Amino acid sequence: MKIKSIFFIVTFGLLIFACGKDDKANFDAAAQAEIDDTSLIEYLQSHYLNDDGAIWTIENGETPLMNQVDVMTVSKNDISYKLYYLIENEGTTVSPKRPDSILTKYVGMTLDSVVFDSSSSLTWFSLTNLIDGWSYGFTKFKGGAKVVNTDESFYFDNYGEGYLFIPSGLAYANNAQSIIPENSPLVFKIELHDVNFADHDNDGILSINEDIDGDGDVKNDDTDSDGIANYLDIDDDGDGILTKNESLTDDDDNDGIPNYLDKDN
DSSP, X not given: OOOOOOOOBOOOSOTTBOOOSOOSTTOOHXXXXXXXXXXXXXXXXXXXXXXXXXXXXXXXXOOOGGGTOEEEEEEETTEEEXXXXXXXXXXXXXXXXXXXEEEEEEEEEETTOOEEEEEEEEEEEEGGGBOHHHHHHGGGOOOOEEEEOTTSOEEEESOEEEEEEEOGGGTTTTOOBTTBOTTOOEEEEEXXXXXXXXXXXXXXXXXXXXXXXXXXXXXXXOTTOSSXXXXXXXXXXXXXXXXXXXXXXXXXXXXXXXGGGOTTO
């Protein structure tokens, strides 16, 4: 039995961060989504999870990953993507929402086993700054229980752990990143140790609760149309009064809009 060789290991640092829009005109993202899904299915059918927690190539009839993964459908720019995930351990505390922050370790690789990035120490990330495959995928896991030692050092027990299998449309699409070729589906082994419910603008409203239209994306909610999404805007309605100083429930002019979102209250 032979593990599929990992022939190039390098840390380029934070390649999980989101990049800009597709950089080539006339790119057919919908067609690429279908190609990626075929590639991911082939990978999941030809690989298995070994007892050591690593992914190996099937050689002796081992149970394929395809029989173990779950799948979630993600809609982005009117295109449907399939994100596969494998939960080795769900975790015990809470799951992050897409705007929250996570404490994690990870290893990222392409489908041909090239490791392009990793973090061996625990690192905090805001999911709002990362690729969509992470901001959706991590919501399926939970953090671990914090255990404090007598010397005040601590660790997390029974934390979330597993894999994300991400189509390129939820990663870097047709934008090559360092040694990651364009249109590359990616595999991440992840650990979720802790979760912080984020309030990015410190206005007293959790960022997830600033998702006014309820679509799960806090980046497209801008009540006062000032170019700053509510979750980053200290004055959501642009009335000159800080959101944290306005009532979140009162509606002084009885127009159905709470004061903090109503410029004319």
